[in-house]
Amino acid sequence: MAVFTPVTAADLATFLLRYNIGTATSFKGIAEGVQNSNFLLETTKGRFILTLYEDRVDTAALPWFLALTTHLADKHLPVPRPIVDRAGVALQTLNKRPAAVIEFVAGVSVTEPTVEQSHSVGVALGQLHAAVRDFSVERANNLGQTHWRAMTTRCNGRIGEIDPALPGMIDAALAATADWPNDLARATVHTDLFPDNVLMLDGRVTGLIDFYFACTDIRAFDYATTHAAWCFSPDGQTYHADRARALAAGYAASHGLTAAEIAALPRLGQGTALRFTLTRAYDWLNTPADALVTRKDPMAFARRMMWYGAATPDMVLGA
């Protein structure tokens, strides 16, 4: 997205005095992420991303996000490390916004995942779930199962404007997911590991990014979300069982699913597809058609929601 909060060369020079990362040699706003102002910063000592957090992010949780990604970088996961200032502090303020400097990592976002890339992201997700075993601070999921009815209400009865069939599809999914597998193991989860949040080079994961929806929730819900994001065509019309098999094999290699988690996968997939249908529906109904933002089609996830509603665990595993 565009840069919402401008940062001048003078602002930047003063800000960098707090750090031990040199002086700026290049500084460009980047059209990345959907919520914050991001800049690619090159200094005499390296390359970094400067993020100014805008209102859409849960700014109260920024210390938690930064602690989590620092924890993951410490565990040698491919997660960009927050850079601390001379006093050891990562979270700063710049131009009245919370701000942080983050390590730059090479890599290119996947768009249409291959089987090999689906395997790699499965491995990385399992490594993530292994690495958070000793990350004990919890954060509630503001977009979790207990919120979906309120998220539906928030659309003010206008969901039928998107597609006349959509209100009925959502009602059915709300009813089905009322039976939610709350007894499954919980963990710190990413909940948004879409291809555009994974950087890769030659099929290898070099960066897991955008942890700003991370929270504590059912661990296998994260698997289901990654499955929904990687194993369908973008419009949700086509299921790629070969990618699903690769994702499952990759995850099994680094973490693995229990029998109870496997049994719950169709319900978890239905739930995560409902969550993205609802947030996209709200954005669709509240984004001016002429805004310089590409609105994401809620139906792409409503179709996934229907698929999971009729799926068996084996189908989710691609078996």
Add this chain to the structure above:
Amino acid sequence: MAVFTPVTAADLATFLLRYNIGTATSFKGIAEGVQNSNFLLETTKGRFILTLYEDRVDTAALPWFLALTTHLADKHLPVPRPIVDRAGVALQTLNKRPAAVIEFVAGVSVTEPTVEQSHSVGVALGQLHAAVRDFSVERANNLGQTHWRAMTTRCNGRIGEIDPALPGMIDAALAATADWPNDLARATVHTDLFPDNVLMLDGRVTGLIDFYFACTDIRAFDYATTHAAWCFSPDGQTYHADRARALAAGYAASHGLTAAEIAALPRLGQGTALRFTLTRAYDWLNTPADALVTRKDPMAFARRMMWYGAATPDMVLGA
């Protein structure tokens, strides 16, 4: 500005096969320029800017722009060089848009110029004017003096919505600039050398960028435009004579103004300020207030227009 035309990793990989610049290791849309989709591209062989030209640019003139910047890079000016493909061609097509890969140059855009930086840009402008002496292909200025009345009409009588005084200010400037110094020397000129189109490091110019308004026009008109862009506070309220003196000294060191050009500076300044007032007024009246674009205040240049209308040549030189 935002990225208008998305480029996927797969699109990019195929596109790069045409070149001898390696494979992508990083690729990020950048929020830079007001007209095109720009990406910062890092490959195994170096760093580049990939530009997809959108409708606002005069695409018929792209071969001319690329020939000009290649000419300037050949002359060792700090101008990013267009990269040619294996067949020696710079102008390509990508996702149905004209596209070019351009050399990346380090440096940070100035925001509030210092006296030293004003001197440096004066030197660079003079070097530019020296380097185009043997660049003989001409391009008309679509926003030049002969167009200003039509540009006023295009605002449909709505200019008073911006400020009740503005229509009268514009009419006076239109009348004054009807007496235009057409006998002055003509040259290839940048016509948009604002601080955000100049990259600097430690007060040294490392990049002159964004030549997409370059054309053939009165050479000293380029000096006047640079003066208007560098020697006032952004809102046009404050004139910085110290910067004007430094700009004049820098330009004198690398090129210099004739007595006739100096005599015409107030009129040329009035004209360039009118041009920016008119384009900003049109954009102001035709940009939705809720668009994710910062509208630039036309009055900032209307104030400069009034200043030049009352200025002497010595005042423009900061003498």
